[in-house]
Amino acid sequence: MKICSVAEIREMDRAAIEEFGIIEEILMENAGQGACSVLLEQTGIKDKKFCIFCGIGNNGGDGLVIARKLHSYGAEVKVFILSDPVKYKGAAKTNYKIVSQLPVPVEVIDSPDMLQSKTGIKNHINCCDIIIDAVFGTGLSRNTEGRYKDIIELINTSQKKVLSIDIPSGVNGDTGRIMGNAVRADFTITFGLPKTGNMLYPGYELGGKLYVSHISFPRSLYKSETIKTSVNTPVSLPPRNSNGHKGSFGDVLFIAGSGSYYGAPYFSACGFLKSGGGYSRLASPRSIIPFIAARCSEIVFIPQSETVSGSIAYENKNAILAQTQKRNMVVLGPGLSLEKETRQLAQELTEKIDVPLLIDGDGITALSSNLSIIQKRIPPTILTPHPGEMSSITGMSVKEIEADRIKIVQDTAEKLNAIIVLKGAHTLIAYPEGRVYINMTGNSGMGTPGSGDVLTGAVAAMFGIGLNIEDSVRMGVFIHGLSGDLAAEQYGKDGITAQDILDFLPLAVKKAREKGHELSSKTIRSIF
Ligand SMILES: NC(=O)C1=CN([C@@H]2O[C@H](COP(=O)(O)OP(=O)(O)OC[C@H]3O[C@@H](n4cnc5c(N)ncnc54)[C@H](O)[C@@H]3O)[C@@H](O)[C@H]2O)[C@H](O)CC1
Numbered sequence: 276m277k278i279c280s281v282a283e284i285r286e287m288d289r290a291a292i293e294e295f296g297i298i299e300e301i302l303m304e305n306a307g308q309g310a311c312s313v314l315l316e317q318t319g320i321k322d323k324k325f326c327i328f329c330g331i332g333n334n335g336g337d338g339l340v341i342a343r344k345l346h347s348y349g350a351e352v353k354v355f356i357l358s359d360p361v362k363y364k365g366a367a368k369t370n371y372k373i374v375s376q377l378p379v380p381v382e383v384i385d386s387p388d389m390l391q392s393k394t395g396i397k398n399h400i401n402c403c404d405i406i407i408d409a410v411f412g413t414g415l416s417r418n419t420e421g422r423y424k425d426i427i428e429l430i431n432t433s434q435k436k437v438l439s440i441d442i443p444s445g446v447n448g449d450t451g452r453i454m455g456n457a458v459r460a461d462f463t464i465t466f467g468l469p470k471t472g473n474m475l476y477p478g479y480e481l482g483g484k485l486y487v488s489h490i491s492f493p494r495s496l497y498k499s500e501t502i503k504t505s506v507n508t509p510v511s512l513p514p515r516n517s518n519g520h521k522g523s524f525g526d527v528l529f530i531a532g533s534g535s536y537y538g539a540p541y542f543s544a545c546g547f548l549k550s551g552g553g554y555s556r557l558a559s560p561r562s563i564i565p566f567i568a569a570r571c572s573e574i575v576f577i578p579q580s581e582t583v584s585g586s587i588a589y590e591n592k593n594a595i596l597a598q599t600q601k602r603n604m605v606v607l608g609p610g611l612s613l614e615k616e617t618r619q620l621a622q623e624l625t626e627k628i629d630v631p632l633l634i635d636g637d638g639i640t641a642l643s644s645n646l647s648i649i650q651k652r653i654p655p656t657i658l659t660p661h662p663g664e665m666s667s668i669t670g671m672s673v674k675e676i677e678a679d680r681i682k683i684v685q686d687t688a689e690k691l692n693a694i695i696v697l698k699g700a701h702t703l704i705a706y707p708e709g710r711v712y713i714n715m716t717g718n719s720g721m722g723t724p725g726s727g728d729v730l731t732g733a734v735a736a737m738f739g740i741g742l743n744i745e746d747s748v749r750m751g752v753f754i755h756g757l758s759g760d761l762a763a764e765q766y767g768k769d770g771i772t773a774q775d776i777l778d779f780l781p782l783a784v785k786k787a788r789e790k791g792h793e794l795s796s797k798t799i800r801s802i803f
């Protein structure tokens with residue numbers, strides 16, 4: 276499913292109204308209808324008591340439609356409007372007029388300081404079964420303050436079931452960040468398409484279970500090619516060649532490891548084998564190889580001479596390059612160390628390697644000081660930074676990156692002409708031509724040493740078993756997250772190690788083959 280920005284939903288709205296004549300009242304009616312369908316399914320409506328908090332924009336207008344429909348169905352409804360209703364415009368104004376004529380109590384809270392009415396509101400909240408949060412939607416333009424902040428606080432401390440309309444109030448529709456404070460909902464129904472703010476943390480978590488209603492937008496609008504962001508749904512894997520041998524499932528060279536990092540090369544090269552890859556070759560410092568071999572002797576080892584600190588020496592360059600020419604793909608960087616000589620080697624190898632190249636970890640740090648090497652590469656390049664490494668690539672702080680992940684990863688992929696995997700909760704995969712996928716598999720237990728190294732192997736394996744390079748990257752990210760989810764299902768999220776992620780990879784690939792479609796529809800429920 277596509278995911279849109281606030282600007283994109285506004286454009287869809289405009290097109291629906293102006294080009295198809297689906298007037299604002301119809302869209303708002305459909306939005307209210309969708310919300311009531313969720314309530315019917317999740318909480319029941321008849322004889323239930325609802326408190327509906329409405330802002331002064333169209334999100335509040337949706338709340339007023341819901342008030343009318345719930346009343347009609349037999350619920351007891353109390354509406355709070357958080358500003359002077361004369362400010363309502365268009366369809367929201369129409370719906371305010373209708374609700375004013377119904378036997379539905381409406382209370383206006385328009386003094387900047389709502390302390391006087393706090394007890395009254397609290398009483399209503401205490402007596403209700405369900406709260407509808409229709410305070411702010413995509414029009415949130417500044418931090419919540421005063422009575423808005425107080426109401427959100429009251430909602431969050433109510434211990435009642437909460438349905439947020441479009442997005443939890445206080446969450447930025449583009450970034451998912453909290454502006455001031457934000458509602459924590461049990462369910463959210465979003466309209467047209469999910470917004471990026473519904474899908475990125477913390478907005479995703481605050482929204483609870485996510486429903487989407489296309490509110491009768493024509494398919495051409497919500498499937499438009501101009502919308503570049505999507506959920507990372509699994510692509511189907513090519514059937515495994517039953518007549519195949521190890522060379523049929525990819526032949527990949529990993530250039531990884533140093534005197535301080537024995538795990539990274541192991542998790543990368545072994546992650547490739549456990550995700551279905553064929554030939555895993557590992558160029559590592561000579562002295563650490565016996566230790567890696569003790570954990571995974573299925574890898575083919577290519578021992579390298581070492582620097583004094585135990586990293587791969589520069590003098591290996593030509594021999595490594597000769598190796599890369601015979602491989603389908605190269606992974607460079609896991610645990611390479613930041614030794615100057617090895618960094619120089621990483622830069623010069625990146626210039627010369629003429630097969631698809633995935634650069635991770637210390638490889639990224641080495642290249643960050645000379646990004647033009649990446650820009651000039653002709654064969655595909657994939658970078659898999661965590662936010663700290665993304666900071667080295669972009670020169671921006673981690674805080675700045677976290678505040679606008681989609682835009683920054685999109686711009687960086689375009690600028691570097693590389694596929695970028697920005698790791699984190701809901702990893703992003705961005706392509707040079709502007710597409711971005713939001714990955715929904717994975718969990719907090721996966722923030723553990725070696726997890727990212729396993730990911731490099733999973734991506735390489737997807738390429739090895741026959742996906743094209745673009746699909747390999749997003750499928751590798753999907754499988755890696757799924758494997759972590761399977762590990763969490765078995766052991767809980769606390770204490771998952773990279774070894775656990777590695778161990779569940781074969782099962783993750785099996786599930787993706789057998790149940791790919793089912794897995795992809797898990798995160799967002801479509802509703803009328
Ligand atoms: N296609 C659709 O998705 C449809 C969406 N609908 C709903 O409309 C809202 C967006 O409506 P909009 O009027 O643009 O914005 P809001 O209702 O979110 O609020 C704007 C309102 O609030 C003021 N404001 C903004 N920030 C603050 C703040 N921190 N404190 C106080 N006041 C603030 C701002 O000045 C405006 O007055 C969308 O989310 C959907 O729910 C349609 O109903 C159907 C089509």
Ligand SMILES: [K+]
Pocket residue numbers: 334408409410411412439440441442443444
């Ligand atoms: K809302």
